[in-house]
Amino acid sequence: MTTTELAKSFEPHALEQSIYASWERSGYFEPSGIGDGYCIVIPPPNVTGSLHMGHAFQDTIMDALARYHRMQGRNTLWQPGTDHAGIATQMVVERQLERDGLTRHDLGREAFIERIWQWKKESGGTISRQLRRMGASLAWSRERFTMDEDLSSAVREVFVRLYEEDLIYRGKRLVNWDPILHTAVSDLEVVSEEESGHLWHIRYPLMSSDGHVVVATTRPETLLGDAAVAVHPEDPRYHALIGxxxxxxxxxxxxxxxxxxxxxxxxxxxxxxxxxxxxxxxYEVGQRHGLPLINVLDHSAAIDLPTSPYHGLDRYVAREKIVSDLETQGLIEKIDEHRMMVPRGDRSNAVVEPYLTDQWFVRAAPLAAPAIRAVEDGRIRFVPDNWQRTYFEWMRNIQDWCISRQIWWGHRIPAWYDQDGNFFVARTEEEATAQARAHHGHDTTLHQDEDVLDTWFSSALWPFSTLGWPEQTPTLKALYPTNVLVTGFDIIFFWVARMIMFGIKFTGEVPFHDVYVHGLVRDAAGQKMSKSKGNVLDPLDLIDGIGLEELVKTRTSGLMQPQMAQQIEKTTRRQFPDGIASYGTDALRFTFASLATQGRDIRFDFGRIEGFRNFCNKLWNATRFVIINTEGHDPGAQRATDLDSPERWILARLNSVTGEVIASTEQYRLDLVCQTLHSFVWDEYCSWYLEIAKIRLAN
Known part of the structure; x- marks a missing residue:
């Protein structure tokens, strides 16, 4: 490169995208097929999503590791892909239909699913484009989607094998139920926050006398389904009433x-x-005492008791009527103000109900035992190691996993029913038909289960399904087990643990050797970034810059609580009177890497990214200085023995720094890598060596 090719000032926008495109065209991110294998699978972002600060942080860590091992000559794969995100994606397309006055039921299942595929084709690639803008060196030719046919085939294979071993069953159990979406949801999709409510003290008359006991409850509407009153066995107030x-x-x-x-x-x-x-x-108390399960709600959380005067009333309307009737009968002792945790669906914001319904479940305990041993015996290592305590606590108290969802978008349960309610689990409808024929002795009409699998079920296969399993592909043989999983602590239970369970079960090996757990990215005040707080930063805005008015518009649109818009606008105008400056990709990535201290949440402040923008500029100017003064020369032609003292000193320091960088990278301490590099470049190379060189060149 000559000075005519290197601009006088560092302007990242003039370089980054064209250089990245050249790298990708040249296949630099693809596995070389040479050397020892090194593989990282990206935690697949939702296909509906766009890049947020958490993505950008963990992708910076993964990219640094992939590039490091690629430079070490290893056969390196950073596996890209996206998740079909069942509920989230279905909601996006349903909202589009709502604007046209339609519902998914107006279209029917097949047409609705086709509509989602069309949406994915037109709008589903946003996050992949943003990852490229972040400079992520993913092997794009291998990009996968959890609904790809071969990945879907792997999902069916796993389901059938688990069912055949009695590790999947269908049963009536309590689940988290979203009465707006009309589906079971996982614990991860439930957000519990403290809210104001009431504690009703209700008199329950004793059958044996004129007395009563007083029961305190936050949910008087569920009284209709009560099966018992419980007291503590050692409570002297009620000992005589037991039985x-x-x-x-x-x-x-x-x-x-x-x-x-x-x-x-x-x-x-x-x-x-x-x-x-x-x-x-x-439910657990009821199981211990053999109490009946009395379901009083329907799938929309309205009272479902045909002989009751409250039948058909919404749960909260019924609450008011029940409390009124109790007061009329003199059965309300008192009502207290009460603060309590209220569980809401993270998609619908509806209060989630524990709901008794038929669902599919995975028997988790038999799968958990070998997954626990894999961490105990060191085949899997958590970094930092304190997270293994969290892992063990959950795994040793694991409950069966509800894997069915009452939506249309996703991997449909591979079970077919006959007219008598018998079901046949199979990889294909043809297999199910053959099973039914063998059962009945003749052909019979079958229909497939309407439910789809929890998105986390297919995600649990991600480390090996993306590499070709169940086929024993060359890639699977060369790169599985993968080397490290980089993830946030919030999905250790819901994703990491399940990958370990399924990986060991279906490949006989752990899915990865290290689990690097990073912290959350918080704002400069240490607050969690959220749309409702108006403190979300878009990493691309930091790279490309954004004006104040556009920033205000972005932060105040699509709020779950529109009344917050005025306060968010006021705060944004105070914090960013001139909008956000453009810092470029390298400055943002170096900032993230410098903050990658193990396991701690990080505070993102603009002083740091500003400083690293200056550092990038320092590197640029140093490079120009070297090129200007070495044009027409081959600096590498000089023998080491002919070097002067400054050159011998800086090369010795470079060797030392190289060793430090290697050691820190191997220990996942990118923060120390940044400290070492920044100190060497700024304090030694630029401030001393180049200054000495300037004097010598002038003479």
Whole structure:
């Protein structure tokens, strides 16, 4: 390169995208096929998504590791891909239909799914383009999507094998139910926050006398499904009542008083209503005491008791009517103000109900045992190692996993039903038909299960399905197990643990050797970045810059709480009176790497990225200086023995720095890599060696 090719000032926009395109065209990101294997699979972002600061942070870490091992001569694959994101994607397309006055039911299942595929084709590549803008050296020719046919085939294969080993079953259990989306949702999709409510103290008349017990509850509408009243076995206030019965208000039903250690004697009156069909803890109490499961809600969270005067009422309308009727009958002792945790669906914001319904489940405990041993014996290492305690705590208390979802977009459950309700689990409809023929002795009409699998089910196969499993492909043989998984701590339970369970089960080997757990990216004040707080930063805005008015528009549009818009606009105008300057990709990436201290949440402040923008400029100017003064010469032609003291000193320091960088990278300490490089370039190479060179050149 000559000075005519190198501009006088560092302007990243003039370089970054064209250089990246050249790298990609030249195949520099593809596995070389030579040397020891090194593989990282990207945690697949939602196809609906766009790049946020958390993505940019972890992608910087993964890219640094991939480039490092590529430079070491290893056969390196950084595997790209996106997740079909069942509920999120379906919601995006359903909202489009709503604008046209339509629902998915107006289209029908096949046409709706085709509409989603069309949306993906037109709009689903946003995050892949943004990753390129971040300079991510992913092997794009191998990009995968969790709904690709071969990955879908792997999903069916896993489902069928688990079912054949009795590790998948269908049963009626309590699940998190979203009454707006009409589907079960995972714990990860439920956000619980403290809200103001009430604690109703209700009199339950004793059947044996004129007395009563007082039960405190935050949910009087579920009283209709009560199966017992529970007290603590060592609570002297109620010891004489254990084994007696009460009349359930408004119903006339008789229910028992039972003793159970679950009861908190200090909460309310120490008497607890037990509603096994509408509370996860009550369900466990009910199982211990053989109590009936009485479901009082329908799939929209309205009362579903045809003989009840409350039938058909929304749960909150029913609450008001039930409380009013209890007051009329003199059965309300008192009502207290009460702060409580309320679970809401992260997509719909609806209050989630524990709901009794038929679902498909994975028996988790038999899969968890070998996954626990893999961490205990060191085949998998958590970095930092304190996260293994979190992993063990969850895995040793693991519950069966509800894997069915009542939506249309996703991997459809590979089970077919006959008219009698018998079902046949198979890889294809033809296999299911053959099973049904063998069962009945003749052909019969079958229909496939309407439900789809939890998105996390297909994601659990990601490290090996993307490499070709169940086929024993050359890539799978060369690069599995993968080397490291880079992820946030918030999905250790929901993704990491399940990948380990499925990886060991279906390949006989762990899916990765290291799990590097990074912290959350927070704002400069240490607050979690969220749309509702108006403190979200778009990494591309930091790279390319954004004007104030456009920034305000971005931060105040699409809010879950529109009333926050005015405050968010005010804060944004105060913090960014001139908008956000353009810093370029390298400055942003170096900032993220410098903050990659193990396991800690990081505070992103603009002083740091400004400083690293200056560092990039320093590197640029140093490069221009060298090129200007070495044009027409071959600096490498000089023998080491002919070098003067400054050259011998800087080369010695370079060797030392190289060793430090290698050691820190191997330990996943990119923050130390940045410190070492910054100190060497700025304080030694530029401030000393180049200054000495300038004097010598002038003479």
């Amino acid at each position: 007696q019965a009460v009349e359930l208000p408004l119903t006339g039903r008789e229910i028992p008083i039972v003793a159970d250690d679950y009861v908190d004697r200090e909460f309310g009156t120490g008497c607890l209503k037990i509603t096994p069909a509408h509370d996860f803890n009550d």
